[in-house]
Amino acid sequence: MIKDRLEVVFRQSFEIEKFTEDLSIDNVPGWDSMAHVGLILALQKEFAISIPPADAIELTSVKNIIRYLANRDV
Amino acid sequence: MDWESFKKLKGDEGWLVIRRHAGVVSDALRQKTLVLKHQADIAFVSSYTVDPLADYVQVFSAQNDLAVNSYIAPYGQFNQELLNPQSELYRASPQLTFLLIEIESLLTNDAVDEQAQSSVLSRLQGLVDAFLKNSTGILVINTFPACPSWPLQVLPDQRRILIEKLNAGIIERYQSHPRIQIIDLDALVAYAGCQNALSPQMMSMAKIPFSETFLNFLARRIISHIVATLGLARKCLVLDCDNTLWGGIIGEDGLDGIQIGHDSPGREYLEFQKTILELYQQGVILAINSKNNKDDVMQVLNEHPQMLLREKHFASILVNWDPKPQNMQKIADQINIGLDAMVFIDDNPAERQMMRQSLPQVEMLEMPADPSLFARTLRETGCFTRAYLTEEDKNRGQIYAAQRQREQFQQSCATLEDFLKSLEMVVSIHPAGKDDIKRVAQLTQRTNQFNLTTRRYTEAAIAAMAQNPSWRIYVLGLKDKFGDNGTVGLALVEIQPKKWRVDTFLMSCRVIGRQVEDAMVDRICRDAAKAGCISVSAEYIPTAKNNLVAGFWDKMGFEKENADAKQVRYSKQLKNYQSPQFLYLKIV
Numbered sequence: 094m095i096k097d098r099l100e101v102v103f104r105q106s107f108e109i110e111k112f113t114e115d116l117s118i119d120n121v122p123g124w125d126s127m128a129h130v131g132l133i134l135a136l137q138k139e140f141a142i143s144i145p146p147a148d149a150i151e152l153t154s155v156k157n158i159i160r161y162l163a164n165r166d167v
Numbered sequence: 168m169d170w171e172s173f174k175k176l177k178g179d180e181g182w183l184v185i186r187r188h189a190g191v192v193s194d195a196l197r198q199k200t201l202v203l204k205h206q207a208d209i210a211f212v213s214s215y216t217v218d219p220l221a222d223y224v225q226v227f228s229a230q231n232d233l234a235v236n237s238y239i240a241p242y243g244q245f246n247q248e249l250l251n252p253q254s255e256l257y258r259a260s261p262q263l264t265f266l267l268i269e270i271e272s273l274l275t276n277d278a279v280d281e282q283a284q285s286s287v288l289s290r291l292q293g294l295v296d297a298f299l300k301n302s303t304g305i306l307v308i309n310t311f312p313a314c315p316s317w318p319l320q321v322l323p324d325q326r327r328i329l330i331e332k333l334n335a336g337i338i339e340r341y342q343s344h345p346r347i348q349i350i351d352l353d354a355l356v357a358y359a360g361c362q363n364a365l366s367p368q369m370m371s372m373a374k375i376p377f378s379e380t381f382l383n384f385l386a387r388r389i390i391s392h393i394v395a396t397l398g399l400a401r402k403c404l405v406l407d408c409d410n411t412l413w414g415g416i417i418g419e420d421g422l423d424g425i426q427i428g429h430d431s432p433g434r435e436y437l438e439f440q441k442t443i444l445e446l447y448q449q450g451v452i453l454a455i456n457s458k459n460n461k462d463d464v465m466q467v468l469n470e471h472p473q474m475l476l477r478e479k480h481f482a483s484i485l486v487n488w489d490p491k492p493q494n495m496q497k498i499a500d501q502i503n504i505g506l507d508a509m510v511f512i513d514d515n516p517a518e519r520q521m522m523r524q525s526l527p528q529v530e531m532l533e534m535p536a537d538p539s540l541f542a543r544t545l546r547e548t549g550c551f552t553r554a555y556l557t558e559e560d561k562n563r564g565q566i567y568a569a570q571r572q573r574e575q576f577q578q579s580c581a582t583l584e585d586f587l588k589s590l591e592m593v594v595s596i597h598p599a600g601k602d603d604i605k606r607v608a609q610l611t612q613r614t615n616q617f618n619l620t621t622r623r624y625t626e627a628a629i630a631a632m633a634q635n636p637s638w639r640i641y642v643l644g645l646k647d648k649f650g651d652n653g654t655v656g657l658a659l660v661e662i663q664p665k666k667w668r669v670d671t672f673l674m675s676c677r678v679i680g681r682q683v684e685d686a687m688v689d690r691i692c693r694d695a696a697k698a699g700c701i702s703v704s705a706e707y708i709p710t711a712k713n714n715l716v717a718g719f720w721d722k723m724g725f726e727k728e729n730a731d732a733k734q735v736r737y738s739k740q741l742k743n744y745q746s747p748q749f750l751y752l753k754i755v
Contacts, residue, residue, distance in 0.1 A: 106187060130375075131182045131183030132183060134182060134183070146368070
């Protein structure tokens, strides 16, 4: 469920072919430090949570984001 | 990229979506797979990160057929970029430079106190002076958000009061400067609401003081400045009647049954009319395009006690059962403006669709379903935004009303000669003074049909020209028995020792066919001959709109010098120059 919603966010935001847990700031074109801020905003909106800056720095891969969102109980 | 869905992006999809589209637009513009009608070079110099703001600007402007090429100065480098004459900013020579800064960036320590007020103003003045010296473009500065913070004491917020005073100082000092424009950021933030507009989280993550929502807002404001400066603002608002100007259907509900007045339902429409009237008072031409019985609509306009808008406010009223695109074309012909200067509001989606398909140049405003939001929606569109308002703007409504009278009068005259003679026209031609600069720039930006070269000049460029002895700016004013037409003609002439060159020659369409243009040409030739000139040269540069004047120079006795269809050059020898006779004009 989280993964499906996350996929929607990713497809709106980046040009990706397959959505997998291996996607990260290192291999998704366009996911740079500036886009990362946009991604955090999009995640906050989609999952109705507030992500503090210290957590935001860690969320640089799909795997990390899924784990984080699961912990946040969204 | 799917253009239709791109056109529908509103900015509330989130910045990342906007950013992605901005990237696609930039690439397409660079590779020329996307070609837009207008373009602008701008720059951002800022104390914070502006990349996201530039993304919004790129997307919204492309939606409006405007390609914006932005130079973004490195983060926080606004002092260096403005003070160093060799900076990248000045090398990029943008038409508009947006200096977007926070008050903190101008404070020596963080305290906002009485002393800070004068030191902020003087630091700002230093930056402005450097810009004015090193650039010929427009500088756009901002006021500072005087957002109240939650009061810690039961005392008035001193910081807010001081910033408000400072803002008043900025506005007073710069508001009438020809090369400075002001984004009243304080007012804009207040309009959006401080809590919605400012985002500590964005500041912390990306050094951007604003929320996504507010970036959307601010981007639209920035585009308004570009559109206004480039003279791309629309000129005429065309309105439907039923469920647009009033609630209900006049043909069915009758004069007593339609909704318009101080109580709801009806109040929404009165508020909407107030905003329309405000636009009218700022020079927007109004017209009606409606499917109805004409008598019914005229009865509402003339007799309904609660109507704010009356017959006299409209330059053209087309009420019939013809297709609306056909009426729209007639209105454009009657008022003598292009379809791309028109905006249409109609509550019927089918009519809107039809207009969009037949006349895509006309801008269709999508109004919300709830009429109580009409006024706000119209205000926020920004399609009529001007960089300044001239006296002409304020009087345009009356000028067009007088034009209707003239036309009625012409129909009552037996011949054109009778008509021209009885108009009692008085023409005055004089070099542009300080008070004319705005109007002159505006004429170059807005005149499309009777314009021989269609060269657009900013107020800054005209101001420089007025001080340059190798240029002469002729403005022509016209009065007649129906009133003052204002400044209706303009020529920009470059003075060379033996040869004068007419760079720009234009007339307002209101006065076409009244021999006023002949008087202007005569004046230039006479002055040139007096100055010992051998010849006067001129050009005709065809555009989609100025076919009207294709043979103008030939008619004025100029000789064609080349066969280049894109830029026809002419000249007139001045040996033994003799002025023509003016039978209908008194020239002062």
